[in-house]
Amino acid sequence: MTRPRRNPRPLDPARLEELALGYAARFATSAAKLEAYLTRKLRERGWEHEQEPRLSALIERFAAMGYIDDAAYARARTSSLLRRGYGPRRIAQALGAAGIDEEVRAAERAGEAEERRAALAFARRRGFGPFGEKLPDRAQREKQLAAMLRAGHRLDSARELVDAPDLSTVEAWASEKDDGE
Numbered sequence: 001m002t003r004p005r006r007n008p009r010p011l012d013p014a015r016l017e018e019l020a021l022g023y024a025a026r027f028a029t030s031a032a033k034l035e036a037y038l039t040r041k042l043r044e045r046g047w048e049h050e051q052e053p054r055l056s057a058l059i060e061r062f063a064a065m066g067y068i069d070d071a072a073y074a075r076a077r078t079s080s081l082l083r084r085g086y087g088p089r090r091i092a093q094a095l096g097a098a099g100i101d102e103e104v105r106a107a108e109r110a111g112e113a114e115e116r117r118a119a120l121a122f123a124r125r126r127g128f129g130p131f132g133e134k135l136p137d138r139a140q141r142e143k144q145l146a147a148m149l150r151a152g153h154r155l156d157s158a159r160e161l162v163d164a165p166d167l168s169t170v171e172a173w174a175s176e177k178d179d180g181e
Helices: 013-026 031-044 052-065 070-083 088-097 102-107 112-126 138-150 155-162 167-174
Strands: none
Touching: 013 031, 013 052, 031 052, 070 088, 070 102, 070 112, 088 102, 112 138, 112 155, 112 167, 138 155, 155 167
């Protein structure tokens, strides 16, 4: 026998702030992600339009207190995605989906040397190019290039890694200085 679902507690201002504080404490978040979470909670209770002004004031207050910081979120997310081997286009998409402004995204954009190290990490993790057991045939090479492009890397970087003859060539390419350094 199933029990009937209880109706959710009404969201008064104190409960809304409690939800926001709990979310900001548990997750690294941006202002837009926090707003989406709170809007969803309000919509679940049928109070969506009544609370919009209060919601934006709450988010502004949390940002002023330092509970949410879009620049810090963008910096942390960018470095995390770079370590995992994702390229600049994929990072920009992830930050855009999190509601980070274009100016903040541009300020946190990785340099060319960091992009190369990320491409190297991705190729190493996936066994592409010289990290594979054998040289790929044409079809396998195309698949590897496509995977590198989906991960957000530039075509020239993907070709450099997939077509590299040995590890020393790839590591030398990844350690080259970019124009800004």
